Amino acid sequence: MALSYSTIQDVDLRVQPVDEVLDRVAPALQTRFLRDTVVRKRRSVGARTERDTWVRVERRPLAKITDQGWNGTEVAVRLKGVAMPVWRQCVVWQDEDGPVGWRADETSLLPAAPVGSAVLSNAPELPAEWWTGLNASLDALAAHATGRVATPDTEVITQDLVTTSIRTVFSEGFDTTVRRWVPAHADLNWANVTAPVFSLFDWEDWGNAPQGLDAASLWAASLAVPALAERVRQERHHDFESRDGKLMTLFVCSKILGPHAHPQDPRREPARRTADQVIEELQAG
Missing domain, CATH: 3.30.200 (Phosphorylase Kinase; domain 1)
Structure with missing residues (x-):
């Protein structure tokens, strides 16, 4: 053909x-x-x-x-x-x-319909069982071992990619070295999950990535809906509170705030506020 x-x-x-x-x-x-x-x-x-x-x-x-x-x-x-x-x-x-x-x-076939587009502008109706399913799946995934390396946006995620992405947007003054690499879906957004029954699909890019990549990715896709973004942070708090989770928060924020980002993206302001807070926490050690 x-x-x-x-x-x-x-x-x-x-x-x-x-x-x-x-x-x-x-x-x-x-x-x-x-x-x-x-x-x-x-x-x-x-x-x-x-x-x-x-x-x-x-x-x-x-x-x-x-x-x-x-x-x-x-x-x-x-x-x-x-x-x-x-x-x-x-x-x-x-x-x-x-x-x-x-x-x-x-x-x-999927057990239910996809939640929506990759980035949401309206809050979806998600039962408590959905969040239970999300947490159970992400925790089980991170507990596995693999030789695969995640390829978010078809690009192999490496320490150099993490550092370069963060430094392109944010100042010096904190260490960007990743300490823990765990299996991740690497494309976790609202177009790749179903509801009301939780299921995660499109696994072509999964592999080892810094802890917190999936949680940070779903949070970034939720920023136009503040309550939803906060719920993601609450549900995956152990990821976001980890040092690597903080780095992954900056990693996803760099895509929203970077030179190729859309200037009218409603996620820019909340991403900037969160990034400033995370940088303070990293600088404080």
């Missing part, structure tokens, strides 16, 4: 034609798609199948596929105690037109 795109990096599957991709995947997985269920995102497209499963197809430049591969959804099957869809099978191929890989993973 050949897909004609202007460059390797600038493809947005929300606007590019995807029928040819789906036509390739369906027979490879021996199923058919329900085309009225197709969901398109920037670098992935998904659809429900006739056998009541879900297939997510991702496009990724080969340069963004690390030595560990990009089979996160597949290898996440060994993560016990984490609420997620059940992985079934996959198909992987290289694009004929350039250094681009495609991967389609078939999983069970």
Whole structure:
């Protein structure tokens, strides 16, 4: 299959034609798609199948596929105690037109609908059981051991990335060295969790990351709804109170306040206030 795109990096599957991709995947997985269920995102497209499963197809430049591969959804099957869809099978191929890989993973259906977009502007209705499920899953995930390294936004998270991201926005005066690395989902936002039944999906980027990355990511996605952001902090207080959790708070704030951030983002002011407080705490030791 050949897909004609202007460059390797600038493809947005929300606007590019995807029928040819789906036509390739369906027979490879021996199923058919329900085309009225197709969901398109920037670098992935998904659809429900006739056998009541879900297939997510991702496009990724080969340069963004690390030595560990990009089979996160597949290898996440060994993560016990984490609420997620059940992985079934996959198909992987290289694009004929350039250094681009495609991967389609078939999983069970979600137990409920996604909460919303990645970043929320209105408070969702989340029962107490939802927060219990979130905490149980994140705690169970962090208790595992893995050789994988998390790739948030398809970029391998390293000490250098953490330091550079923080220093680009915030001043000197505190140590940015991460002390504890634990398994993390690495893309925890409101588009990747379901409610009222909690489940966490889209596992392609999971791996070791500084403690608190997931909690900080969900908090950052909640900042336009102050009460929700505060609830996230309360529920994951042991992450936020840790030194690495403070660094991860600055790490996610750097994306909101950095040079490429949107100037009208309603999260900017609360992110700035929190960052100032966290920096004081880090400087105080």
